[in-house]
Amino acid sequence: MEQLLPALRWIERQTRTRTNHAQMLVGLEEGLYLRDFVCNTSSVRVLEIGTFTGYSLACLADGVRSVSGSSARSGDVFVDAVEINRELDYIIEEGLQRAGVSDLARVVFGDAVEILSSQTSRQQAGIAEEYDLVFIDADKRQYPEYYELVLPLVKRGGYILADNVTWYGRTSSHTDSKSSGINAFNLKVESDTRVESRLVDIRDGLCVIRRK
Ligand SMILES: C[S@@+](CC[C@H](N)C(=O)[O-])C[C@H]1O[C@@H](n2cnc3c(N)ncnc32)[C@H](O)[C@@H]1O
DSSP, X not given: OTTHHHHHHHHHHHHHHHOXXXXXXXXXXXXXXXXXXXXXXXXXXXXXXXXXXXXXXXXXXXXXXXXXXXXXXXXXXXEEEEESXXXXXXXXXXXXXHHTOTTTEEEEESOHHHHHTSHHHHHHHTOOSOEEEEEEOSOGGGHHHHHHHHGGGEEEEEEEEEXXXXXXGTTTTOOSXXXXXXXXXXXXXXXXXTEEEEEEOSTTOEEEEEEO
């Protein structure tokens, strides 16, 4: 935590300076919520879909470090992340170093749907077959696909957290592809008997899904 806060400030500054999309970051309140969620659920194997400049990744990895304590270097403790755009990899890399978690977190660059869709492609990318927690924060149009692809990878009793599920209040009134993607995702989760879910009112809505 000591290293995390200055690292997050650095990532945010770099993101503002080098991109026009700083609004995509989860921000401090949600970032620390993610970190605490990892700690409270004792999650040590975490997967992130959609990393951008690594802000939420640093928060998740710091949570894993805190849970795992002295066993942090064991092979069972890790955060994998999938990001389609490798242009900002230097920010991710330095941000993780500054947060002191680069030994725990690993980013795979590529399309999450392609990577997750078969055991062979998962193996090639080094994606595990079981996670304690998955954080979804990539292309809103693909949320229903990410959900179906990651649910079998979440251990029973484990969690999926999905960001932006209220989509700035647009899901019911807008028919554009992103609103429709989030809407379809929300309906799918609500009616899915394999899981239980609740909405956390933080930033743009975080859906907390527990696999039964
Ligand atoms: C909202 S940003 C992620 C922000 C990040 N979670 C944070 O708070 O620090 C969404 C990211 O998802 C990535 N993305 C979009 N489609 C993707 C896909 N099919 N596979 C992997 N990443 C994808 C985008 O390139 C973008 O960096």
